[in-house]
Amino acid sequence: MRDTIARCETTAHAEGLAAGLTQALAAARDGFSPPGRVAALPADRVPPGAAAVRNRLAEREGIGCFVWPGREAERPHHVRPGHETERPHHDGASDDTTTEFAVLLGAVRLGATRRLLEHAVTHLSGRTVGGEPTLRKQLVLGTVADVMTGVEAARHALLTGASVPDAVADTHERLTELDWETTKLLGASGYLADGPARTAHVSRLLADCWVAAPGGTP
Amino acid sequence: MTELDAPLRELRGMCREAARDLRTRALAVDADPADVERHLDSPTLTLIRVASTPKRFRADGSVDDGGYSGSCLARVIAGVELARGDAGLICANTGPSLAGVAVDALGSEAQQEAFYDAIADGRTWTFFGMTEPDRGSDATAMETRLEAAPDPADGMLLTGAKRYVGNASRGRIGVVFARTGRTALSVRGAVVRIPAAGYEATPLDMIGLRGARICAIDLNGVRVPREDVLGAHLPASRRGLWGIGRTFNVMRTQIASMALGVALAARDLVREERPGWSGHERVSARLDAALALLHDAAVQVDHDPDARRPPSVAKLHITDLAVRTTRWAAHALGPGAMLEHPLLEKWCRDVAAFEFMDGTSNIQRLHITHDVATRATAPRPSAGRVTTPTADRVTAPQGAA
Numbered sequence: 071m072r073d074t075i076a077r078c079e080t081t082a083h084a085e086g087l088a089a090g091l092t093q094a095l096a097a098a099r100d101g102f103s104p105p106g107r108v109a110a111l112p113a114d115r116v117p118p119g120a121a122a123v124r125n126r127l128a129e130r131e132g133i134g135c136f137v138w139p140g141r142e143a144e145r146p147h148h149v150r151p152g153h154e155t156e157r158p159h160h161d162g163a164s165d166d167t168t169t170e171f172a173v174l175l176g177a178v179r180l181g182a183t184r185r186l187l188e189h190a191v192t193h194l195s196g197r198t199v200g201g202e203p204t205l206r207k208q209l210v211l212g213t214v215a216d217v218m219t220g221v222e223a224a225r226h227a228l229l230t231g232a233s234v235p236d237a238v239a240d241t242h243e244r245l246t247e248l249d250w251e252t253t254k255l256l257g258a259s260g261y262l263a264d265g266p267a268r269t270a271h272v273s274r275l276l277a278d279c280w281v282a283a284p285g286g287t288p
Numbered sequence: 289m290t291e292l293d294a295p296l297r298e299l300r301g302m303c304r305e306a307a308r309d310l311r312t313r314a315l316a317v318d319a320d321p322a323d324v325e326r327h328l329d330s331p332t333l334t335l336i337r338v339a340s341t342p343k344r345f346r347a348d349g350s351v352d353d354g355g356y357s358g359s360c361l362a363r364v365i366a367g368v369e370l371a372r373g374d375a376g377l378i379c380a381n382t383g384p385s386l387a388g389v390a391v392d393a394l395g396s397e398a399q400q401e402a403f404y405d406a407i408a409d410g411r412t413w414t415f416f417g418m419t420e421p422d423r424g425s426d427a428t429a430m431e432t433r434l435e436a437a438p439d440p441a442d443g444m445l446l447t448g449a450k451r452y453v454g455n456a457s458r459g460r461i462g463v464v465f466a467r468t469g470r471t472a473l474s475v476r477g478a479v480v481r482i483p484a485a486g487y488e489a490t491p492l493d494m495i496g497l498r499g500a501r502i503c504a505i506d507l508n509g510v511r512v513p514r515e516d517v518l519g520a521h522l523p524a525s526r527r528g529l530w531g532i533g534r535t536f537n538v539m540r541t542q543i544a545s546m547a548l549g550v551a552l553a554a555r556d557l558v559r560e561e562r563p564g565w566s567g568h569e570r571v572s573a574r575l576d577a578a579l580a581l582l583h584d585a586a587v588q589v590d591h592d593p594d595a596r597r598p599p600s601v602a603k604l605h606i607t608d609l610a611v612r613t614t615r616w617a618a619h620a621l622g623p624g625a626m627l628e629h630p631l632l633e634k635w636c637r638d639v640a641a642f643e644f645m646d647g648t649s650n651i652q653r654l655h656i657t658h659d660v661a662t663r664a665t666a667p668r669p670s671a672g673r674v675t676t677p678t679a680d681r682v683t684a685p686q687g688a689a
């Protein structure tokens with residue numbers, strides 16, 4: 071698992087989310103399925119005939135969103151009766167394989183987070199404020215240090231918490247936070263759909279459909 | 289805590305009602321921000337346009353703005369409710385917007401008249417060009433130049449580049465800031481009328497708040513008649529950035545109000561989708577507290593337009609809370625919620641904009657601690673010492689749509 075996780079991270083870091091996700095799919099065991107009705111995968115891996123859910127930014131990232139085949143008529147998660155709220159039983163779906171896939175997805179996202187951080191550092195080393203490189207501002211360096219630390223912590227959490235769904239979900243939540251902290255460093259360039267912050271949004275979309283919230287839906 | 293009197297409560301009710309119209313148009317403008325013309329007759333956009341125009345320049349005196357323009361407090365109350373409908377639509381609107389704020393603060397009576405005359409048809413977008421490709425937070429170091437043309441009959445020439453400027457590609461009039469000399473005091477605002485030779489604005493593809501239609505602007509010797517350079521009638525220290533600096537205190541509360549409106553919209557969606565569920569209470573309590581904080585900040589700005597900390601505190605806290613609230617809402621609606629609820633997905637994107645508008649969080653942190661930091665480092669002041677503005681004391685204006 072350790073090598074697979076490393077490969078997913080490296081691929082996403084070098085080639086982006088869709089490539090990392092393709093790597094994760096190659097390593098995933100059969101039987102995983104999203105905890106809700108919808109899913110997102112590399113565009114060329116969307117099951118033929120699946121009902122598409124259009125998302126502009128995901129499409130531009132090479133990711134297709136769709137209703138998981140067979141779940142078209144399912145009610146959204148939050149309107150299920152109390153006893154069903156954790157996770158409906160889906161034929162052939164296994165919690166273990168789904169958690170495993172969530173770990174691999176975590177590694178993919180981690181690679182994308184590192185890529186984003188490197189972009190931010192390069193971006194800010196080329197900008198100045200008050201005649202000094204923006205990167206050298208202590209508030210900025212503080213964020214860079216926190217994100218670097220968060221990346222290391224998340225990587226270890228994926229390894230040690232791989233079998234605990236809630237720990238995996240928690241790591242995903244932290245990755246979303248790290249991406250936002252990093253995006254802020256980009257200034258308004260972090261708000262452009264053709265810039266690297268798009269990946270952060272799509273990465274969050276992936277987590278949103280593949281990983282239940284930490285502690286389950288509140 | 290600020291108690292709202294009856295007229296303010298009425299204004300809130302009126303804006304809450306008006307926001308419904310914005311909501312019906314929200315996804316269309318997000319999908320195609322170029323196609324806004326057909327929304328301009330929206331009664332709500334008309335109301336916002338009129339309300340943000342100073343009373344003496346309103347073409348249609350019959351529209352009752354419910355007291356919107358009366359105070360910073362009234363504006364944030366309206367801002368929260370309208371953004372709860374849709375913040376993107378507010379930014380897509382025609383009308384004076386930030387350019388109007390600049391003209392109000394820096395323009396002579398004749399310049400104000402000319403500006404409001406130019407937008408009186410209600411179909412004219414305006415723009416406010418401050419940020420540059422290499423200079424955002426550090427506006428005092430901007431590089432765009434405003435220089436005398438070789439032929440005095442041509443007035444002044446604007447040369448340089450601006451970036452992330454809302455509505456610049458469809459705007460017909462705007463204010464562009466540029467330097468006439470080397471010091472921070474030499475930064476001046478110039479009214480630019482479009483079309484103009486040498487002006488080219490290209491829309492940038494935005495992640496969210498797409499109605500704002502931010503653009504990159506190239507300024508290649510754009511002619512500006514001398515009478516369109518703002519501030520000549522003001523003392524030298526108040527002609528440019530310093531003159532407009534205090535208006536950014538008001539704008540920060542406005543941006544915070546939009547962020548809070550989006551957060552409330554996300555919370556409302558959760559309540560609608562999960563009727564009877566009490567799990568929203570902690571989030572709702574935080575949002576209520578943030579609203580009270582925002583009202584107090586606005587009241588403080590009304591009392592003292594130079595009060596810098598309260599609006600920065602409001603903006604820093606509320607932009608962060610708003611981002612967190614959209615995350616919570618996605619969790620509360622279960623896995624896949626962002627794809628299942630296109631408005632929620634849009635709000636998750638929109639809410640990020642407020643971080644960058646009118647000063648990033650780090651810039652607010654610097655504003656909030658400015659006097660503390662000065663206290664820690666400044667030599668003991670000698671009695672009667674007069675301080676003059678220096679670059680580090682400026683409330684560096686941060687652009688906003």
Ligand SMILES: Cc1cc2nc3c(=O)[nH]c(=O)nc-3n(C[C@H](O)[C@H](O)[C@H](O)COP(=O)(O)OP(=O)(O)OC[C@H]3O[C@@H](n4cnc5c(N)ncnc54)[C@H](O)[C@@H]3O)c2cc1C
Nearest residue numbers: 254255257258418419424425452454644648650687688689
């Ligand atoms: C939706 C939207 C609408 C906008 N509308 C307009 C508009 O109409 N007109 C206009 O002129 N501009 C507009 N802007 C631009 C906005 O004002 C700038 O993005 C903002 O001023 C930040 O500048 P920047 O993007 O260049 O980031 P930078 O200034 O490069 O900042 C990059 C990072 O460095 C940090 N940083 C910068 N200086 C310091 C410091 N001294 N200490 C610590 N950290 C620091 C920032 O916090 C940020 O994290 C808009 C932006 C957006 C997203």
